[in-house]
Amino acid sequence: MIVTVTPNPSLDRTYEVPSLERGDVIRATGERVDPGGKGVNVSRAVAAAGRRTVAVLPLGGAPGALVAELLDAQGIEVARVPVAGATRSNIALAEADGVLTKINAPGPELSPAEQELLLETVREQSGDADWIACCGSLPRGLTPSWYADLVARAHAAGARIALDTSGPALLSALRERPDVVKPNAEELAEAVGRNLSTVGDALKAAEELRARGAGAVLASLGADGQLLVDAEGAWFADARVDVVRSNVGAGDASLAGFLIAGGSGPRALASAVAHGAAAVRLPGSVMPTPADLAPAAVTVATEVPTDRELTEPVS
Ligand SMILES: Nc1ncnc2c1ncn2[C@@H]1O[C@H](COP(=O)(O)OP(=O)(O)OP(=O)(O)O)[C@@H](O)[C@H]1O
Ligand SMILES: [Mg+2]
Numbered sequence: 001m002i003v004t005v006t007p008n009p010s011l012d013r014t015y016e017v018p019s020l021e022r023g024d025v026i027r028a029t030g031e032r033v034d035p036g037g038k039g040v041n042v043s044r045a046v047a048a049a050g051r052r053t054v055a056v057l058p059l060g061g062a063p064g065a066l067v068a069e070l071l072d073a074q075g076i077e078v079a080r081v082p083v084a085g086a087t088r089s090n091i092a093l094a095e096a097d098g099v100l101t102k103i104n105a106p107g108p109e110l111s112p113a114e115q116e117l118l119l120e121t122v123r124e125q126s127g128d129a130d131w132i133a134c135c136g137s138l139p140r141g142l143t144p145s146w147y148a149d150l151v152a153r154a155h156a157a158g159a160r161i162a163l164d165t166s167g168p169a170l171l172s173a174l175r176e177r178p179d180v181v182k183p184n185a186e187e188l189a190e191a192v193g194r195n196l197s198t199v200g201d202a203l204k205a206a207e208e209l210r211a212r213g214a215g216a217v218l219a220s221l222g223a224d225g226q227l228l229v230d231a232e233g234a235w236f237a238d239a240r241v242d243v244v245r246s247n248v249g250a251g252d253a254s255l256a257g258f259l260i261a262g263g264s265g266p267r268a269l270a271s272a273v274a275h276g277a278a279a280v281r282l283p284g285s286v287m288p289t290p291a292d293l294a295p296a297a298v299t300v301a302t303e304v305p306t307d308r309e310l311t312e313p314v315s
Pocket of ligand 1: 183184185219220221222223224225226238239240241244247248249250251252253254272273274275276277280
Protein backbone atom coordinates (compact mmCIF):
# COMPACT_ATOMS: atom_id res chain seq x y z
CA MET A 1 0.00 0.00 0.00
CA ILE A 2 1.28 3.45 -0.88
CA VAL A 3 0.06 6.46 1.10
CA THR A 4 0.43 9.88 -0.46
CA VAL A 5 0.34 13.21 1.33
CA THR A 6 -0.51 16.43 -0.50
CA PRO A 7 -0.53 19.33 1.98
CA ASN A 8 -1.86 21.84 -0.58
CA PRO A 9 -4.17 20.00 -3.02
CA SER A 10 -6.28 21.73 -5.63
CA LEU A 11 -9.28 21.53 -7.86
CA ASP A 12 -7.86 21.98 -11.34
CA ARG A 13 -10.14 23.51 -13.95
CA THR A 14 -8.87 23.43 -17.51
CA TYR A 15 -10.48 25.52 -20.26
CA GLU A 16 -9.71 24.80 -23.90
CA VAL A 17 -9.51 28.11 -25.75
CA PRO A 18 -8.70 28.92 -29.39
CA SER A 19 -6.02 31.45 -28.31
CA LEU A 20 -5.36 33.93 -25.53
CA GLU A 21 -5.85 37.65 -26.00
CA ARG A 22 -5.38 39.89 -22.98
CA GLY A 23 -8.48 41.96 -22.20
CA ASP A 24 -10.80 39.92 -24.47
CA VAL A 25 -13.76 37.76 -23.52
CA ILE A 26 -12.56 34.33 -24.53
CA ARG A 27 -15.10 31.60 -25.23
CA ALA A 28 -13.93 28.21 -24.09
CA THR A 29 -14.52 25.32 -26.47
CA GLY A 30 -14.14 22.71 -23.73
CA GLU A 31 -13.85 22.45 -19.98
CA ARG A 32 -12.69 19.79 -17.55
CA VAL A 33 -12.25 19.52 -13.81
CA ASP A 34 -9.65 17.29 -12.14
CA PRO A 35 -8.46 16.65 -8.62
CA GLY A 36 -4.98 18.20 -8.50
CA GLY A 37 -1.77 18.08 -6.50
CA LYS A 38 1.48 16.16 -6.75
CA GLY A 39 0.60 13.46 -4.21
CA VAL A 40 -2.82 13.12 -5.86
CA ASN A 41 -1.01 12.44 -9.16
CA VAL A 42 1.15 9.79 -7.48
CA SER A 43 -2.00 8.13 -6.06
CA ARG A 44 -3.65 8.21 -9.49
CA ALA A 45 -0.60 6.53 -11.05
CA VAL A 46 -0.42 3.91 -8.27
CA ALA A 47 -4.16 3.18 -8.67
CA ALA A 48 -3.72 2.97 -12.46
CA ALA A 49 -1.18 0.20 -11.81
CA GLY A 50 -3.83 -1.69 -9.84
CA ARG A 51 -2.16 -1.09 -6.47
CA ARG A 52 -3.81 0.15 -3.30
CA THR A 53 -3.28 3.77 -2.35
CA VAL A 54 -4.67 6.25 0.16
CA ALA A 55 -4.39 9.98 -0.49
CA VAL A 56 -4.14 12.05 2.69
CA LEU A 57 -5.58 15.48 1.92
CA PRO A 58 -6.60 18.56 3.86
CA LEU A 59 -9.89 19.48 2.20
CA GLY A 60 -12.25 22.39 2.79
CA GLY A 61 -15.30 24.08 1.28
CA ALA A 62 -17.13 23.16 -1.92
CA PRO A 63 -13.91 22.70 -3.97
CA GLY A 64 -12.60 20.30 -1.31
CA ALA A 65 -15.83 18.27 -1.40
CA LEU A 66 -15.56 18.06 -5.19
CA VAL A 67 -11.91 16.87 -5.01
CA ALA A 68 -13.01 14.05 -2.67
CA GLU A 69 -15.96 13.18 -4.92
CA LEU A 70 -13.81 13.06 -8.08
CA LEU A 71 -11.18 10.86 -6.41
CA ASP A 72 -13.89 8.58 -5.07
CA ALA A 73 -15.29 8.22 -8.60
CA GLN A 74 -11.78 7.18 -9.73
CA GLY A 75 -11.65 4.54 -7.00
CA ILE A 76 -8.98 6.37 -4.99
CA GLU A 77 -9.33 6.17 -1.23
CA VAL A 78 -9.06 9.54 0.54
CA ALA A 79 -8.10 10.11 4.18
CA ARG A 80 -9.70 13.48 4.55
CA VAL A 81 -8.50 16.12 7.01
CA PRO A 82 -11.32 18.69 7.25
CA VAL A 83 -10.05 22.27 7.20
CA ALA A 84 -11.92 25.57 7.59
CA GLY A 85 -10.46 27.29 4.52
CA ALA A 86 -11.62 26.35 1.03
CA THR A 87 -9.34 24.11 -1.06
CA ARG A 88 -7.78 26.19 -3.83
CA SER A 89 -9.01 26.17 -7.41
CA ASN A 90 -6.32 26.36 -10.08
CA ILE A 91 -7.08 27.48 -13.61
CA ALA A 92 -5.35 26.24 -16.75
CA LEU A 93 -5.93 27.76 -20.18
CA ALA A 94 -5.05 25.30 -22.94
CA GLU A 95 -4.65 26.99 -26.32
CA ALA A 96 -5.25 25.14 -29.58
CA ASP A 97 -1.51 25.33 -30.46
CA GLY A 98 -0.68 23.36 -27.29
CA VAL A 99 0.52 26.26 -25.11
CA LEU A 100 -0.71 25.93 -21.53
CA THR A 101 -1.07 28.95 -19.20
CA LYS A 102 -1.69 28.20 -15.55
CA ILE A 103 -2.91 30.29 -12.65
CA ASN A 104 -2.26 28.60 -9.31
CA ALA A 105 -4.03 29.95 -6.23
CA PRO A 106 -2.19 30.05 -2.89
CA GLY A 107 -4.71 27.87 -1.06
CA PRO A 108 -5.98 28.10 2.51
CA GLU A 109 -3.82 28.76 5.54
CA LEU A 110 -3.87 25.78 7.93
CA SER A 111 -4.37 26.49 11.61
CA PRO A 112 -2.06 24.86 14.18
CA ALA A 113 -4.86 22.39 15.07
CA GLU A 114 -5.35 21.48 11.39
CA GLN A 115 -1.59 21.00 10.92
CA GLU A 116 -1.53 18.65 13.89
CA LEU A 117 -4.55 16.72 12.59
CA LEU A 118 -2.82 16.33 9.23
CA LEU A 119 0.34 14.93 10.88
CA GLU A 120 -1.76 12.63 13.04
CA THR A 121 -3.74 11.35 10.05
CA VAL A 122 -0.49 10.50 8.26
CA ARG A 123 0.73 8.66 11.35
CA GLU A 124 -2.53 6.66 11.52
CA GLN A 125 -2.12 5.61 7.88
CA SER A 126 1.56 4.72 8.35
CA GLY A 127 0.90 1.31 9.90
CA ASP A 128 -0.34 -0.31 6.66
CA ALA A 129 1.95 1.63 4.33
CA ASP A 130 4.93 0.27 2.41
CA TRP A 131 5.72 3.84 1.46
CA ILE A 132 4.53 7.33 2.29
CA ALA A 133 5.04 9.73 -0.58
CA CYS A 134 4.98 13.37 0.56
CA CYS A 135 4.64 15.68 -2.36
CA GLY A 136 4.54 19.31 -3.28
CA SER A 137 4.79 22.71 -1.69
CA LEU A 138 3.55 23.56 1.77
CA PRO A 139 0.42 25.67 2.28
CA ARG A 140 0.49 28.92 4.20
CA GLY A 141 0.74 28.43 7.94
CA LEU A 142 3.14 25.47 7.74
CA THR A 143 6.76 26.21 8.59
CA PRO A 144 9.50 24.84 6.26
CA SER A 145 10.32 22.21 8.89
CA TRP A 146 6.83 20.65 8.66
CA TYR A 147 8.02 17.85 6.36
CA ALA A 148 10.83 17.14 8.84
CA ASP A 149 8.17 16.57 11.55
CA LEU A 150 6.20 14.36 9.21
CA VAL A 151 9.26 12.24 8.32
CA ALA A 152 10.09 11.80 12.01
CA ARG A 153 6.55 10.67 12.90
CA ALA A 154 6.15 8.35 9.93
CA HIS A 155 9.55 6.77 10.67
CA ALA A 156 8.52 6.27 14.29
CA ALA A 157 5.45 4.42 12.98
CA GLY A 158 7.71 2.20 10.85
CA ALA A 159 6.99 3.56 7.37
CA ARG A 160 9.45 4.51 4.64
CA ILE A 161 9.25 8.03 3.25
CA ALA A 162 9.67 9.38 -0.27
CA LEU A 163 9.79 13.16 -0.39
CA ASP A 164 9.21 15.26 -3.51
CA THR A 165 9.48 18.91 -2.60
CA SER A 166 11.92 21.77 -3.02
CA GLY A 167 13.66 24.70 -1.38
CA PRO A 168 13.77 25.06 2.42
CA ALA A 169 11.07 22.37 2.91
CA LEU A 170 13.38 19.82 1.24
CA LEU A 171 16.57 21.00 2.93
CA SER A 172 15.17 20.99 6.45
CA ALA A 173 13.59 17.52 6.01
CA LEU A 174 17.00 15.99 5.20
CA ARG A 175 18.01 16.00 8.86
CA GLU A 176 15.26 13.41 9.56
CA ARG A 177 16.73 11.12 6.89
CA PRO A 178 13.93 10.61 4.36
CA ASP A 179 14.45 7.26 2.60
CA VAL A 180 14.13 8.76 -0.89
CA VAL A 181 14.04 12.31 -2.22
CA LYS A 182 13.04 13.06 -5.82
CA PRO A 183 14.26 16.45 -6.98
CA ASN A 184 14.09 17.44 -10.64
CA ALA A 185 17.15 19.13 -12.16
CA GLU A 186 16.15 22.64 -11.09
CA GLU A 187 15.29 21.55 -7.55
CA LEU A 188 18.59 19.65 -7.28
CA ALA A 189 20.58 22.68 -8.50
CA GLU A 190 18.75 24.95 -6.07
CA ALA A 191 19.36 22.56 -3.16
CA VAL A 192 23.14 22.59 -3.67
CA GLY A 193 23.38 26.16 -4.95
CA ARG A 194 25.23 25.19 -8.15
CA ASN A 195 24.52 24.98 -11.87
CA LEU A 196 24.16 21.57 -13.50
CA SER A 197 25.52 21.08 -16.99
CA THR A 198 26.50 17.41 -17.07
CA VAL A 199 25.20 14.14 -15.64
CA GLY A 200 28.35 14.21 -13.49
CA ASP A 201 27.28 17.55 -11.97
CA ALA A 202 23.91 15.99 -11.10
CA LEU A 203 25.70 12.96 -9.59
CA LYS A 204 27.84 15.20 -7.34
CA ALA A 205 24.78 17.17 -6.25
CA ALA A 206 22.84 13.97 -5.49
CA GLU A 207 25.78 12.66 -3.45
CA GLU A 208 25.74 15.92 -1.50
CA LEU A 209 22.04 15.47 -0.63
CA ARG A 210 22.88 11.96 0.58
CA ALA A 211 25.65 13.35 2.72
CA ARG A 212 23.12 15.77 4.20
CA GLY A 213 20.71 12.98 5.17
CA ALA A 214 18.79 11.57 2.18
CA GLY A 215 18.90 7.75 2.05
CA ALA A 216 18.56 7.69 -1.73
CA VAL A 217 18.29 10.42 -4.33
CA LEU A 218 16.18 9.83 -7.43
CA ALA A 219 17.00 12.85 -9.58
CA SER A 220 14.75 13.31 -12.59
CA LEU A 221 16.52 15.20 -15.35
CA GLY A 222 13.64 15.82 -17.79
CA ALA A 223 14.42 14.59 -21.31
CA ASP A 224 17.91 13.58 -20.12
CA GLY A 225 16.61 10.69 -17.98
CA GLN A 226 17.08 9.85 -14.32
CA LEU A 227 19.83 9.21 -11.85
CA LEU A 228 19.55 7.05 -8.73
CA VAL A 229 22.17 7.34 -5.98
CA ASP A 230 21.93 5.26 -2.81
CA ALA A 231 24.18 3.47 -0.32
CA GLU A 232 24.82 0.66 -2.84
CA GLY A 233 25.91 2.83 -5.75
CA ALA A 234 24.73 5.04 -8.59
CA TRP A 235 22.74 4.21 -11.74
CA PHE A 236 21.56 6.18 -14.73
CA ALA A 237 18.65 5.37 -17.03
CA ASP A 238 16.81 7.02 -19.88
CA ALA A 239 14.25 6.31 -22.59
CA ARG A 240 13.77 7.96 -25.95
CA VAL A 241 10.37 9.50 -26.54
CA ASP A 242 9.51 10.44 -30.13
CA VAL A 243 6.49 12.65 -29.47
CA VAL A 244 6.28 14.57 -26.21
CA ARG A 245 2.67 15.65 -25.60
CA SER A 246 2.87 16.95 -22.02
CA ASN A 247 5.54 16.79 -19.34
CA VAL A 248 3.10 17.93 -16.62
CA GLY A 249 3.13 15.34 -13.85
CA ALA A 250 5.91 13.26 -15.46
CA GLY A 251 7.92 13.51 -12.24
CA ASP A 252 4.92 12.36 -10.21
CA ALA A 253 4.38 9.39 -12.53
CA SER A 254 8.11 8.57 -12.18
CA LEU A 255 7.96 8.60 -8.40
CA ALA A 256 4.91 6.31 -8.50
CA GLY A 257 6.76 3.97 -10.89
CA PHE A 258 9.77 3.90 -8.58
CA LEU A 259 7.71 3.04 -5.48
CA ILE A 260 5.49 0.48 -7.25
CA ALA A 261 8.68 -1.38 -8.24
CA GLY A 262 9.87 -1.56 -4.63
CA GLY A 263 11.52 1.85 -4.24
CA SER A 264 15.18 0.88 -4.48
CA GLY A 265 17.82 -0.22 -6.95
CA PRO A 266 18.12 -0.23 -10.73
CA ARG A 267 14.87 -2.15 -11.34
CA ALA A 268 12.89 0.59 -9.57
CA LEU A 269 14.87 3.23 -11.50
CA ALA A 270 13.92 1.55 -14.79
CA SER A 271 10.26 1.56 -13.70
CA ALA A 272 10.53 5.27 -12.81
CA VAL A 273 11.87 6.07 -16.28
CA ALA A 274 9.26 3.88 -17.99
CA HIS A 275 6.50 5.73 -16.12
CA GLY A 276 8.01 9.18 -16.83
CA ALA A 277 8.40 8.39 -20.54
CA ALA A 278 4.84 7.06 -20.72
CA ALA A 279 3.49 10.14 -18.93
CA VAL A 280 5.05 12.55 -21.43
CA ARG A 281 3.47 10.62 -24.30
CA LEU A 282 0.02 11.23 -22.74
CA PRO A 283 -1.87 14.57 -22.71
CA GLY A 284 -2.13 16.86 -19.67
CA SER A 285 -1.42 15.20 -16.36
CA VAL A 286 -2.95 11.87 -17.43
CA MET A 287 -1.15 9.10 -15.52
CA PRO A 288 -0.03 5.98 -17.42
CA THR A 289 -1.59 2.54 -17.02
CA PRO A 290 0.51 -0.63 -17.46
CA ALA A 291 -0.65 -0.76 -21.11
CA ASP A 292 0.97 2.65 -21.75
CA LEU A 293 4.43 1.52 -20.57
CA ALA A 294 7.21 0.57 -22.98
CA PRO A 295 9.79 -0.98 -20.62
CA ALA A 296 11.88 -2.25 -23.55
CA ALA A 297 12.58 1.39 -24.54
CA VAL A 298 14.36 2.05 -21.21
CA THR A 299 18.14 1.81 -21.10
CA VAL A 300 19.88 1.42 -17.74
CA ALA A 301 23.53 2.38 -18.25
CA THR A 302 26.16 0.02 -16.83
CA GLU A 303 28.11 3.08 -15.72
CA VAL A 304 26.87 6.63 -14.98
CA PRO A 305 27.82 8.72 -18.07
CA THR A 306 29.33 11.55 -15.99
CA ASP A 307 30.68 13.44 -19.03
CA ARG A 308 27.34 13.55 -20.81
CA GLU A 309 26.15 17.12 -21.34
CA LEU A 310 22.58 17.74 -20.23
CA THR A 311 20.32 18.81 -23.10
CA GLU A 312 18.38 20.78 -20.45
CA PRO A 313 21.18 22.24 -18.26
CA VAL A 314 20.32 24.34 -15.20
CA SER A 315 22.13 27.67 -14.94
N1 LIG B 1 11.04 15.39 -23.01
C1 LIG B 1 11.13 14.19 -22.41
N2 LIG B 1 11.52 13.10 -23.11
C2 LIG B 1 11.62 11.89 -22.53
N3 LIG B 1 11.35 11.65 -21.24
C3 LIG B 1 10.97 12.69 -20.49
C4 LIG B 1 10.84 14.01 -21.02
N4 LIG B 1 10.43 14.84 -20.03
C5 LIG B 1 10.32 14.06 -18.92
N5 LIG B 1 10.64 12.77 -19.20
C6 LIG B 1 10.65 11.63 -18.27
O1 LIG B 1 9.90 11.95 -17.10
C7 LIG B 1 10.78 12.06 -15.97
C8 LIG B 1 10.32 13.17 -15.04
O2 LIG B 1 10.37 14.40 -15.70
P1 LIG B 1 10.91 15.74 -15.00
O3 LIG B 1 12.30 15.56 -14.58
O4 LIG B 1 10.58 16.85 -15.94
O5 LIG B 1 9.98 15.77 -13.69
P2 LIG B 1 9.39 16.97 -12.82
O6 LIG B 1 10.01 18.27 -13.23
O7 LIG B 1 9.49 16.56 -11.40
O8 LIG B 1 7.87 16.94 -13.27
P3 LIG B 1 6.53 17.28 -12.44
O9 LIG B 1 6.96 17.87 -11.12
O10 LIG B 1 5.75 18.21 -13.33
O11 LIG B 1 5.80 15.98 -12.28
C9 LIG B 1 12.17 12.28 -16.58
O12 LIG B 1 13.21 11.93 -15.73
C10 LIG B 1 12.08 11.38 -17.81
O13 LIG B 1 12.22 10.02 -17.45
MG1 LIG C 1 8.39 17.38 -9.77
